[in-house]
Amino acid sequence: MADHIVLGAFRIQFSFVFLLSFTTLVVLGDVPGTAETSVEGKARIDREAIVRRFNPVRRHSSPLGQGGEGEVTPLQIGNGDFAFNTDITSLQTIHPFNILSSWGWKEDAYPVGRTKEDIEQYQGATWPNQHGMQVPYDFGGPPDLEAYLRGSPNRANLGRIGLVVLDGDGSSTSQDGDEPTANGDVKPIEIRPENIHNATQTLDLWSGILTSRFELFGEDVVVRAAVDMGSDTVGISVESKLLLQGSGKGRKRRLGLFIDFPWNEGREKFAAPFVGYWNETEKHITSLSFVSGGSSSGEEDEDGKVTGGGGRKVARITHREYQTTSYAYISGSFDITRDSPYKHRYTILPSSARSTTLSLSVHFSPNALLNASSIPSSQRIFTSSRDGWRKYWEESGFIDVLTGSTDPRAEELQRRIILSRYLMRVNAAGETPPQESGLVNNGWFGKFHMGWKTGARWPKMTDPSGRSSPGELNNLLIWQQPHPLVFAQYELRSVQSPLSALTTDERTRKEREVLEKWRPVVKETADWMAEFAWFNETKGTYNLAPPIHVVSEDTNPNRTYNPAFELAYWRLGLGLAEEWFERLGEEDASRSRWREVRENLAHLPFDKERGLYQIYEGIESDFWMDEKYTSDHPALVGLYGWLPPTDGLDTVIARKTAEEVWKRWNITNCWGWDFPMLAMSAARQGNQAKAVEWLLHPLFAFADAGMPIGGARVPTPYFPGSGGLLYAVAMMAEGWDGFELDEGRAVGREGMDYRQAPGFPEGWDVRTEGIDRAL
Known part of the structure; x- marks a missing residue:
């Protein structure tokens, strides 16, 4: 995937659609080892045979x-x-x-009776924020102008x-x-x-x-x-x-x-x-x-x-x-x-x-x-x-779950991995961020969910000019804000990894290049996050307060206060920004501010009676029984799965919460990246069998050519499903920060015992080349 940063105007091109695949299957250059032997001394994966095994054929x-x-x-x-x-x-x-x-x-023609000036002067509704200030948003304006700005x-x-x-x-x-x-x-x-x-x-x-x-x-x-x-x-x-x-x-x-x-x-x-x-x-x-x-x-x-x-x-x-x-x-x-x-x-x-x-x-x-x-x-x-695709397959990370596995489901999972990697390269590796359906058809008028804009507030639905499309969700979602900090971290890790086959001097030079390249992105993104967090003098905490929409998009934005997933992601993101500037050797007001906000963020919302985390602070305690809250993205499992453990997270409570999601959530309404997120949660918990079940769930379907089925909510293909699959499989295969290998077993920081491929159960023989650990 391409990145594009312009100092001054501060533009960035990235997308959540590609987040999950980019952050794991990073091209690391030539994979070390000879043609016959991998770096571990095992026979190299026969990549060409595995790839061609899954050539789509239609009649x-x-x-x-x-x-x-x-x-x-x-x-x-x-x-x-x-x-x-x-x-x-x-x-x-x-x-x-x-x-x-x-x-x-x-560009479409302006609405009847409208001019360029009307478009440029569009104003939406004004809502009060947590400070009581009246904030103008890009929604709630004249309907004909809203429709034009969304579709053109x-x-x-x-x-x-x-x-x-x-x-x-x-x-x-x-x-x-x-x-x-x-x-x-x-x-x-x-x-x-x-x-x-x-x-x-x-x-x-x-x-x-x-x-x-x-x-x-x-x-x-x-x-x-x-x-x-x-x-x-x-x-x-x-x-x-x-x-x-x-x-x-x-x-x-x-x-x-x-x-x-x-x-x-x-x-x-x-x-x-x-x-x-x-x-x-x-x-x-x-x-x-x-x-x-x-x-x-x-x-x-x-x-x-x-x-x-x-x-x-x-x-x-x-x-x-x-x-x-x-x-x-x-x-x-x-x-x-x-x-x-x-x-x-x-x-x-x-x-x-x-x-x-x-x-x-x-x-x-x-x-x-x-x-x-x-x-x-x-x-x-x-x-x-021929040359470009051969290089792509030979010189990037690769996972083989098929060759030595006895589980009959390995064939289908390998098919999904190979076809998803092909489709990600076709649809999500360009100069602008991909839309959810890539370059197959148009969803959201062909617009992408994260783009470039002067400043550091990363919007949900933009066109190549950087203009955010009107809409309440587009303006009030905040969970995508830390994404660039994760992008930056994984590019840096790809340089630091011993898999990169760089000399010490080359690694040092490239590491500095990456640090400098991402400096403005990291700083401006984290500055916005720190500024957005509102300090409650009574409680002595920084809070994520209304009006906001959570990742599941199913709560009242004017009542949503301290959502759990967003709080955890804020902590992770601000911590990554601090580490970035520490590597740069810089200590300034911004870094001190990030630390202050991170260390004093509100605790994750917790139901003491049930012993479970909540979607947001103050939600009714019986939300588990209300389909209004349990029929969209199950973000609570992301607290300990997609996200690594963050400060203040109790992993025992996180496990209990995930298990409650498995029992109570309306899984029939889940789609796309929900299933990889569920799998990553199960993998970190040590429930490898459940992790594989989620990745191969009947509702997480892929067509004959590998395109992820969208379902009733979105058209096919829905490529966040492909990205999520690749991230989850790579994490399950190579592991994550916080566990160490010991004679083929892995012991997590919580003392849990994992196999060498920590997310896979018995019956799976998993080999990787050019893959690094997840966060």
Whole structure:
């Protein structure tokens, strides 16, 4: 995952979606040891064999799976900033799956009667805070402005690329009638699922290359696709006799490609599985030209066709949506024709009538290229994908729970680990933070839950400009505030770890670089946390007081006082900030202030009668019986699980509280990262069997290609589930601070006895390479 810090403006790019996976499966450089032997003297993990064992294979193209059941999920290729989502053809022939990017955002038109000044001067409601001050928030303003600010900008679907079949002479044939195209011909054949026979689609995880093989109108077709690891470019190769002019058994038909462009608009909070509107063609504009080195050398003729010289050429399609312009560059040996002046669909055919291969690169960009010849060829893209993915799998941390395990569930857990690692790399390793559904579809209008902003208050739902979206939850949630302090700590640990294979001098230098790099983030984040904590002179404690929303988002924000999870996370975060500046050798007013607040934070809310921790101080004692409080994120188990023990935490009470959660919580309403958090809690308690049960709980489901099922609350995929799984597995495999190995056993600071892989029970033989302990 990328980080991006700019001094002065103080911008940071990170996301909770990737928090749980980033903090554990950190790339540590070359894993030490020879090709045959690991650093412990054991045989190295056969990474390639394990990865390829779980290559997704599909044989149908129903978006609802075989028989119309299951989740609508594509097979996906990408590089973290750009993703190409495909159907059974390894393209978007049958289903309009999305092409999404980090940069592809569209501004909508202002509400009727509104101006730019109205947007800039938006004011929400004013609520009193714990000091009695009236604080303005970004919610409760005019409804039309709130709706605009939530939905604009929205993440845009850049286009659709698929197969098309035409008559053998290059004209087109329709299944639905004789509607003329720009050439006076009839429209193309729309390929349907029933046209495709004997299909097999394979995603090779080790190389990132998709391959589809099937029969179409009596001829074999092979399609391969891959994404360049260094640019927003997809490489496509099609092989078939149907590409020949006048081919096809029983009837002359010719195979080609189409590229189409939708209208994007922020109408829906969740746009899934498909993004954009394909029938509102009058609202946007596309134009076609032939370019060389960035200068136009050919324009559309009256028939919508662009011609150029032989050999490799580059066509540019300019797409204008309201005030947003983007570009698609098509590079290869081809001819291209616009289907109709009233549509935004273009047909691409081999420039040679005798070719049985069509190879193209399609590059998407927010800017016109100065040198279009720099677009990589499809062959270069396939090489880039192979090299990039091999390096990713070989040089980052790796966990093998399968090879030596006797528990039959190891196969499924290993599948989830491998596919989650692949999908995290595709969706959560870019220049901007990922949204919950990554680059698959749009949730929350495509916006992410943590972004950059002047200052150090890390908001919940932002766009690339840093603007927070209106909403009570967006403004009053505070539990995400310490996240950057954890990010910083894990990057520092990756440098300090003996697994990094650095020399002493290199380690010292890199450690200093990391300390300096994160200095402003740590300082400003912790300063805000210390300032937010309100000092109650009567009690002599610092408190987290109303109005606030807790992580479960199900309490009254004006009555929520000293929530347990947030208090513990505040303690952890401020302590990490103190340690950071101690390593820097600096003692200033900020560090003293952080220490004062941390040492005098309110105690965790505790029900003396039940002997259990509470969600927040003052909550009714029978909240355990009220579904209003027990039907969302069970954050109480995070006190001693995801979070390490913090000052003042009683681990015996924490265990009893977690066990009560297991009995009383409405688990049927849990989703995503709830289950890894439950697993981490069970692991720290020494209940390894329960930890594995939570990770493989029936409600914590992953589709055939590894996408975590969202359920009724959020669309699929819900990638916090993937990140949570990876963090939990790594922690359970390699352990956490506070226990020491002794002849294959581990003894925790509470005296509990663990196996060498402390979160796994008997029957599991777990091996790790390049993984460090959790906090």
